[in-house]
Amino acid sequence: MSEIIFTDEYFMKEALKEAHKAFDAKEVPIGAVIVSNNKIIARGHNLTETLNDPTAHAEMQAFTAATEYLGAKYLNDCVLYVTLEPCTMCAGAAYWSQIGKIVFAATDEKRGYQKLKTNILHPKTEVVSGVLENECSILIKDFFKAKRM
Amino acid sequence: MSEIIFTDEYFMKEALKEAHKAFDAKEVPIGAVIVSNNKIIARGHNLTETLNDPTAHAEMQAFTAATEYLGAKYLNDCVLYVTLEPCTMCAGAAYWSQIGKIVFAATDEKRGYQKLKTNILHPKTEVVSGVLENECSILIKDFFKAKRM
Numbered sequence: 344m345s346e347i348i349f350t351d352e353y354f355m356k357e358a359l360k361e362a363h364k365a366f367d368a369k370e371v372p373i374g375a376v377i378v379s380n381n382k383i384i385a386r387g388h389n390l391t392e393t394l395n396d397p398t399a400h401a402e403m404q405a406f407t408a409a410t411e412y413l414g415a416k417y418l419n420d421c422v423l424y425v426t427l428e429p430c431t432m433c434a435g436a437a438y439w440s441q442i443g444k445i446v447f448a449a450t451d452e453k454r455g456y457q458k459l460k461t462n463i464l465h466p467k468t469e470v471v472s473g474v475l476e477n478e479c480s481i482l483i484k485d486f487f488k489a490k491r492m
Numbered sequence: 493m494s495e496i497i498f499t500d501e502y503f504m505k506e507a508l509k510e511a512h513k514a515f516d517a518k519e520v521p522i523g524a525v526i527v528s529n530n531k532i533i534a535r536g537h538n539l540t541e542t543l544n545d546p547t548a549h550a551e552m553q554a555f556t557a558a559t560e561y562l563g564a565k566y567l568n569d570c571v572l573y574v575t576l577e578p579c580t581m582c583a584g585a586a587y588w589s590q591i592g593k594i595v596f597a598a599t600d601e602k603r604g605y606q607k608l609k610t611n612i613l614h615p616k617t618e619v620v621s622g623v624l625e626n627e628c629s630i631l632i633k634d635f636f637k638a639k640r641m
Contacts, residue, residue: 395559397555398585403547411545416540416544431583432581433581434580435581435583435584438580439546440546458610460609461609
C-alpha cells in the first residue's frame with residue numbers, strides 16, 4: 344500500500360470533491376475542507392439555493408464545522424482549502440477565525456476579497472493560490488454553461 | 493390603547509433588547525432584528541462564545557432566520573437594525589442578501605465595514621447610522637468594563 348503524501352494538491356482534491364457535490368445539487372460548485380495536522384476536520388459545499396440562505400457558502404459551513412469539531416473559536420493551526428477565492432464575507436469570517444493558512448484554487452475576479460484595497464484577512468494568515476486552478480474553475484464554468492443552455 | 497409608531501428608534505429598541513440577551517449570556521452585547529413591512533421577521537444576538545463559532549454574529553443569524561422565514565434568498569424589501577456597525581463579514585453577507593436598508597446605532601472604529609476604502613455593500617442598500625447610538629454603545633462599554641474588573 345502506498346503512503347498518502349499530504350500535499351496542497353491532495354487536500355484541494357478533497358475540496359473539489361465537495362464542489363462536485365454542490366454541482367450535483369444544482370448549486371454553484373464551490374467546495375472547501377479545513378485541515379488540522381494533516382487531518383480533514385471539516386467539509387463544506389455551497390448550499391445557498393438548497394437552504395435559501397445567501398450566507399451558506401462552502402467556507403462558512405466549514406468554519407462553523409471546524410470550530411464545532413475543535414470546541415474552540417480559533418483556527419490558528421488549521422488550513423482552509425477552497426476551490427474559489429473567498430468572497431468578502433468569507434474572508435471576513437476567516438479573519439475572525441484567525442485561520443493559519445488559506446489555499447485557494449481559482450481567482451474570483453468579480454467577488455474575491457483580493458479586489459479590495461485593504462487586506463481584510465488576519466495579518467497572520469498565510470495565503471497560497473492557484474492550486475488545481477484549472478480543474479476547479481472548469482467545474483464552475485461548466486456549471487454556468489449548462490445553466491445557460 | 494395607543495398606536496405603535498414604527499420608527500427607526502422603535503425597531504432599534506428591539507435590536508437593543510437582543511443585545512441585552514447577549515449581555516446576559518456573557519457575550520459581547522450586539523443585537524439585530526430584520527423588519528419587513530413593519531413586522532420583525534428575524535432576531536439575532538451575538539453567540540460566538542456560546543456556540544464557539546466566530547461567525548455567529550447577531551446579523552449573520554438574523555440573515556439566515558429572515559431568509560428562512562421568507563423562503564427566499566434575497567431581502568430587498570427588508571431593513572436590518574443592528575446595535576453596532578457591521579463588520580466586513582456581516583457587510584459581505586448583507587451584500588449577498590441584497591438587503592434594502594441597514595440602520596445601525598454605534599460606529600465600530602476598529603472592525604466596521606466603513607473603514608474599507610471600497611463600499612462592499614450592495615449598491616442598492618441604503619444606510620442610516622447613529623440611531624440610539626448612546627444606549628447601544630454604553631451597553632458594549634459596560635460589558636468590556638465589567639470584563640476588565
